[in-house]
Amino acid sequence: MTDASSLAATTIAESFKGVFRQHPSAVALITAMTERGPVGLTASSVASVALDPPALSFSVTRATGSAGGILNAPSFVVHLLADTQVDVAEAFAHSGRPRFTPEQGWSRLDTGEPYLPDARAALRGRALHLVPVGSSSLVIAEILEVHVGPAAPPLLYHDRSYRTLPRADA
Amino acid sequence: MTDASSLAATTIAESFKGVFRQHPSAVALITAMTERGPVGLTASSVASVALDPPALSFSVTRATGSAGGILNAPSFVVHLLADTQVDVAEAFAHSGRPRFTPEQGWSRLDTGEPYLPDARAALRGRALHLVPVGSSSLVIAEILEVHVGPAAPPLLYHDRSYRTLPRADA
Numbered sequence: 525m526t527d528a529s530s531l532a533a534t535t536i537a538e539s540f541k542g543v544f545r546q547h548p549s550a551v552a553l554i555t556a557m558t559e560r561g562p563v564g565l566t567a568s569s570v571a572s573v574a575l576d577p578p579a580l581s582f583s584v585t586r587a588t589g590s591a592g593g594i595l596n597a598p599s600f601v602v603h604l605l606a607d608t609q610v611d612v613a614e615a616f617a618h619s620g621r622p623r624f625t626p627e628q629g630w631s632r633l634d635t636g637e638p639y640l641p642d643a644r645a646a647l648r649g650r651a652l653h654l655v656p657v658g659s660s661s662l663v664i665a666e667i668l669e670v671h672v673g674p675a676a677p678p679l680l681y682h683d684r685s686y687r688t689l690p691r692a693d694a
Numbered sequence: 695m696t697d698a699s700s701l702a703a704t705t706i707a708e709s710f711k712g713v714f715r716q717h718p719s720a721v722a723l724i725t726a727m728t729e730r731g732p733v734g735l736t737a738s739s740v741a742s743v744a745l746d747p748p749a750l751s752f753s754v755t756r757a758t759g760s761a762g763g764i765l766n767a768p769s770f771v772v773h774l775l776a777d778t779q780v781d782v783a784e785a786f787a788h789s790g791r792p793r794f795t796p797e798q799g800w801s802r803l804d805t806g807e808p809y810l811p812d813a814r815a816a817l818r819g820r821a822l823h824l825v826p827v828g829s830s831s832l833v834i835a836e837i838l839e840v841h842v843g844p845a846a847p848p849l850l851y852h853d854r855s856y857r858t859l860p861r862a863d864a
Contacts, residue, residue: 533747536748536837536838536839536840537745537746537747537748539840539842540742540745540748540817540837540840541745541748542842543774543814543815543817543840543842544742544750546774546814546815546848547720547740547742547774547848548718548720548848548850548859549719549720549741550717550718550719568741569741569742569743569751570717570741571719571738571739571740571741571751571752571753572710572714572717572739572753573739573753573827573830573832574753574755574827574828574829574830575707575710575711575755575828575830576707576828576829576830577703577707577827577828578706578707578710578711579827579828579830580714581739581741581751581753581832582741583741583742583743583744583751585744585745604713604717644713644716645713645716647710647713652827653825653827655823655825655834657743657744657747657749657822657823657834658744658745658746658747658749659744659746660743660744660745660746660749662743662751662834664825664827664832667706667710668706669706670706670709670710670713672709672712672713678716678717678718678852680718680859682848682859682862683862685862687859687862689718689850689852689857689859690860692852692853692855692857
């Protein structure tokens with residue numbers, strides 16, 4: 525790679541990052557049970573992929589720590605968060621914050637995964653495909669169980685801020 | 695599959711569909727040039743995957759028509775739409791609507807793909823991976839060029855309606 529093409533690659537990656545900072549997305553919290561205990565991470569990349577089987581995708585930017593725990597777990601739970609759940613989203617978006625505290629409202633599914641009953645929905649799934657892309661991994665997950673929570677406006681992330689989507693008739 | 699497990703599978707797919715109807719997403723319009731002319735489709739599944747290389751994912755629910763054209767094209771353009779672009783989003787979300795009309799504001803990139811300069815961003819890419827999932831396909835695309843458009847609030851889709859995200863300070 526020449527210096528010029530290296531510079532171009534850096535510029536494209538920077539522009540790409542800036543564009544996605546302005547790309548709003550609904551916020552999810554993904555959890556799994558591992559040999560070392562429960563793990564979780566906040567993700568803004570959850571998208572529906574198929575209905576036959578019901579499948580969604582998400583990506584993680586590394587393969588260590590909580591992300592590694594989820595990538596290696598036989599099953600996990602994708603929680604779609606309500607706008608009242610900023611605190612738990614923040615706790616699992618940054619390292620060193622208290623996690624799985626009683627105040628965060630955790631329960632367990634019968635199958636052992638950490639579960640937030642107050643989420644708008646909790647989707648238990650297992651990986652169908654893991655696709656490495658650079659230092660990230662994209663997970664395609666088949667959904668095995670759907671737990672629908674209380675109706676609530678969704679939590680969004682946009683331009684480094686948590687947002688909500690007001691009701692359409694508001 | 696027994697009748698009971700078949701019923702359970704149908705119920706999970708229906709619940710899954712209902713949950714994602716309430717999952718807001720930013721709206722994209724993906725275009726390509728094919729031997730039969732330009733094709734495009736509206737997608738609500740675009741997510742950032744990696745920065746090294748810059749890569750995003752999206753899915754299409756079938757492999758024929760415009761989706762097939764994009765899956766088979768050597769390159770395509772992922773437009774992230776502004777809240778002023780509901781009409782063009784609708785035109786490419788339903789069959790039989792007029793497409794690539796002068797009123798929709800189309801241009802062309804030097805590389806030939808149909809291009810909407812009024813989009814918030816237009817990302818030219820090529821498929822790194824195509825992953826079939828049931829009758830859908832998930833595309834992981836490396837981004838080769840980023841065209842940043844006019845600053846504008848993003849177009850969202852939620853509960854079968856087009857929405858926008860008001861400015862944070864509004």
